[in-house]
Amino acid sequence: MELIYLLFILVLAGFLGFELIHKVPATLHTPLMSGANAISGVTLIGAMVSAGSDNTQLTTILGVAAVIFATVNVVGGYMVTDRMLSMFKSKQKNKEAK
Amino acid sequence: MDMLILVNISYVIAAILFIVGLKLLSHPATAKKGNLTSALGMFIAIVMTLLHKDIISYELIFAGILIGGVLGAWMAKRVEMTAMPELVSLFNGFGGLASLLLGLSTLTISNSDSLTITTMVIAYISILIGGVTFSGSLIAWAKLGGRMASKALIFPGQRWLNGLIIITAIALPFVIATQPFNLQWFYIAIALALVFGILATIPIGGADMPVVISLLNSYSGLAATAAGLAIQNNILIVAGLLVGASGIILTQIMCKAMNRSLMNILLSGFAKPIEAG
Numbered sequence: 142m143e144l145i146y147l148l149f150i151l152v153l154a155g156f157l158g159f160e161l162i163h164k165v166p167a168t169l170h171t172p173l174m175s176g177a178n179a180i181s182g183v184t185l186i187g188a189m190v191s192a193g194s195d196n197t198q199l200t201t202i203l204g205v206a207a208v209i210f211a212t213v214n215v216v217g218g219y220m221v222t223d224r225m226l227s228m229f230k231s232k233q234k235n236k237e238a239k
Numbered sequence: 240m241d242m243l244i245l246v247n248i249s250y251v252i253a254a255i256l257f258i259v260g261l262k263l264l265s266h267p268a269t270a271k272k273g274n275l276t277s278a279l280g281m282f283i284a285i286v287m288t289l290l291h292k293d294i295i296s297y298e299l300i301f302a303g304i305l306i307g308g309v310l311g312a313w314m315a316k317r318v319e320m321t322a323m324p325e326l327v328s329l330f331n332g333f334g335g336l337a338s339l340l341l342g343l344s345t346l347t348i349s350n351s352d353s354l355t356i357t358t359m360v361i362a363y364i365s366i367l368i369g370g371v372t373f374s375g376s377l378i379a380w381a382k383l384g385g386r387m388a389s390k391a392l393i394f395p396g397q398r399w400l401n402g403l404i405i406i407t408a409i410a411l412p413f414v415i416a417t418q419p420f421n422l423q424w425f426y427i428a429i430a431l432a433l434v435f436g437i438l439a440t441i442p443i444g445g446a447d448m449p450v451v452i453s454l455l456n457s458y459s460g461l462a463a464t465a466a467g468l469a470i471q472n473n474i475l476i477v478a479g480l481l482v483g484a485s486g487i488i489l490t491q492i493m494c495k496a497m498n499r500s501l502m503n504i505l506l507s508g509f510a511k512p513i514e515a516g
Contacts, residue, residue: 147468150480157258158484165265167496170489174453175327176264176274177485180257181459182330183281183478184337185304186250186288187470191344192303193294203344205303211337212307213314214330219278220315221330225323226271 172225179218185211242290249287250474256280257478261485284474325383328376328452331459335372338462339429342366345469346425354420358469360412363428365465367408370432371439372459378440379448379455389445397438404435447504450493454505457486 165173188211191204257280263273285304289297311330318326342365345358381387408431415424443451460482467475494501 147476150477151484154477154480154484158481158486159488161258161261162265162485162489163492165489165492166267169265169267169270170453170493170496171324171327171449172270172274173261173264174449174456174486174489175323176277177261177482177489178327178331178334178456178459179274180261180277180281180478181334181456181463181482181486182337183284183475183482184334184341184463184466185281186284187463187466187472187475188303188337188341188344189285189288189300190291190293190470190472191341193291193296193300195293195295195349197347197349199347200344200349201299203340203347205299207337207340207344208300208303209307209310210333210340212304213311214334214337215281215311216308217311217315217330218327218334219274219281220312221318221323221326222274223271224315224318224320226274228320229267229270 168229172222172229175218175222175225179215179222182211182214182218185215242292246287246290247473249283250477253280253284253474254477254481256283257481261481322384324449324452325380328380328383328448328455331452331456332373332376332380334459335369335376335455335462337369338459338466339366339369339373339432341466342369342462342469343425343429345466346422351420356416359415361465362469363412363415363425365462365469366425366428367432368458368462368465370429371436372455372462374433374436375440375455375458376436376452378437379452382440382445383448389448391444392441397442401435401438404431404438407431408435443504447497447499450490450497450499450501450504453486453490453493457483457490460484460486 162173185208188204188207192201192208257277260273260277260280263269263276294300314326342362345362346354348354378387382389408428411424411428418424440451460479462479463475464479464483467473467479491501494504
């Protein structure tokens with residue numbers, strides 16, 4: 142049953158992913174990649190549960206390490222995407238000025 | 240029970256914000272807003288997860304978030320504009336590493352009776368994909384930053400070595416099924432994944448690296464999904480698949496824009512090296 146449920150989400154996510162981004166202009170390729178990359182840091186959510194739950198010491202250590210790396214991915218990912226987009230905006234203005 | 244519903248509702252909201260965020264991010268006029276929308280979704284999910292019934296101590300979580308947050312912010316602030324793609328690759332590698340660690344941590348829980356073979360195999364998959372993402376991203380980071388030669392690197396027997404790794408990786412779950420609770424198989428999986436990530440990335444020239452990073456980004460989404468299945472967390476499954484799906488489509492679009500064939504780039508470890516300037 143769970144496999145079917147997963148297959149459902151997989152198919153829907155596939156179509157959704159295509160619909161969402163298939164018309165993206167070339168200039169936005171890198172920021173979009175970076176923004177999607179920040180979302181993949183969602184592992185942080187699971188890592189938090191692993192790090193904070195009552196388990197073996199090894200589970201906690203691995204969980205905390207996962208929290209640290211995932212947070213770097215999330216925070217850094219969103220911030221660098223934001224900087225990229227600011228740069229992109231000023232570039233656009235330059236082009237228009239020319 | 241009420242708390243769990245509340246946490247899951249916040250995950251639904253986060254998923255919506257991720258989707259809307261990606262949509263806005265793919266249009267020039269709204270891109271910046273899209274990134275913030277997606278960040279808001281992540282923030283909500285993180286804060287609400289603190290209410291999760293399994294979390295009994297917060298110190299280590301906060302310490303981890305503080306360390307990771309400061310490090311990530313510092314790296315994102317400090318980076319030169321031209322070095323941004325390689326930083327994205329590095330962040331992506333960390334995301335993959337986090338999924339690897341999370342997959343491994345599900346195997347070490349104190350109540351190991353609740354571990355089924357299915358969970359173990361799923362954790363194995365998250366370790367495998369996470370490991371490939373991590374080492375592959377590190378190579379992409381090094382190649383883009385000139386920390387290693389950016390030209391395609393290929394050595395005799397590489398094809399055979401790749402084939403051997405893939406066969407071993409496919410065979411390992413069967414071994415795990417017959418000998419569960421033996422962590423050494425998972426350590427072998429980590430080693431295989433790390434080596435394969437390196438081998439898959441070194442034969443690809445520096446000019447093709449953006450495509451590789453995009454592909455590895457898609458992988459890190461899938462790694463998050465696998466980790467989410469192992470710990471049964473819906474937001475990891477949904478958001479991971481969303482990144483996995485949009486990542487592979489973006490990779491395809493980027494290939495087209497650069498006039499490259501995705502298959503060619505993917506299989507470069509099995510064929511003649513591709514020289515792309």
